[in-house]
Amino acid sequence: MLLFPKIAGKIVNEVQSVMDEDIIVVDENGVIMASTQKDRIGNFHMGAQKVFQTNKKLYIDEEMAAQMEGVRMGINMPIRFEGRTIGVIGVTGNPKEVEHYAELIRRLTELIIQETVHAEQAQSKTRGLEAYFYEWATVKAYDQHFVERGLMLGIPMQVPHICCFLKMAVPPSGETEIFERLQSYIETDRDMIVHWGPGLFLLLKSVEAPFSKERFYGQLEDFKRRFAPNCAVGVGKTADTYVIRQSFKEAQKALKVAGKKGGIVFYEDLLLDLLIEEVSEEARQEYLQKTIAKLQEHAGLAETLQAYLANNLSLKETAAQLHVHINTLHYRLKQITEVTGIDPKTAEGIALFYLAVHLAE
Secondary structure: OOHHHHHHHHHHHHHHHOOOOOOEEOOOEEEEEEEOOOOOOOOOOOHHHHHHHHHHEEEEHHHHHHHHOOOOOOOEEEEOOOOOOEEEEEEEHEEEEEEEHHHHHHHHHHHHHHHHHHHEEEEEHHHHHHHHHHOOOOOOHHHHHHHEEEOOOOOOOOOOOEEEEEEEEHHHHHHHHHHHHHHHHHOOOOEEEEEEEEEEEEEEOOOOOOOOOOHHHHHHHHHHHOOOOOOOOOOOOOEEEEOHHHHHHHHHHHHHHHHHOOEEEEEHHHHHHHHHHHOOHHHHHHHHHHHHHHHHHHHOOHHHHHHHHHOOOOOHHHHHHHHOOHHHHHHHHHHHHHHHHOOOOOOOHHHHHHOOOOOOO
């Protein structure tokens, strides 16, 4: 067992701090792999070999120790895992006196091994799921082999799902904890969550009846409030079985908007933001240069335009927000027209400026 040498050393170090007797841990080849006496490591132990042959504890008195190579008086006990002996624990001293210590150490060792193996199995499954999801997110069509691989990993692929990204600022040391909270708080037996990158998680959410968007939104909102207030969430729209590519792309776009605005964004609720996300950086910069970029050279004009749009074109409310007389506001709006060539009082001008402000954001 690959992890056993590390476990053996850990057991010996822990036991050494609470008892005076010498301890050895022997591998399946009869070689001492860990010991409180470092000079014994790597030596062959004949007593341990007998334990492997019989699968029973071995009491070693002084006479027996004198007849066996590398052996001292004490007791050797088998370490068992899944029905077979995988190692031997040895404790020096009078066999009857140290037997209870040896038994306790043996049980502790077996428990640690079981927990270590189970943890490794869980990590292996998680890595398998992550690798499968990375492939799944790009697949345009599927075959039976692909489906069978998913089912073997425990993915209910026949159930319709949508993709949901959750992005939060969390240190690497805290990602396991937040992942477990996500699993216990949001995940059901029809859902799957995988780690997608630093602070980023992908949830494949079942939309099988009785799925409710409102209830799901409430779960996400409650999770944010309780565990990750800075969490941005993007939820895809297209529910599908076997192929998640479309929903995956939708969730990515929704997350991008959520990352700028914060909160929870469903792709199906996107309108202007969806259009803006499709605009290239080159086109965005060119559009801004032709609309509001020149306002930055004139004090107060950009702020006036933003307030005017934010107050739904109300002159009275805009003037109140800016703490200016309404005539001053009329003058500034006229200046905006002169500087940009676009009139913010016309329908066309309002549309052009509204888009420009959002592109700038």
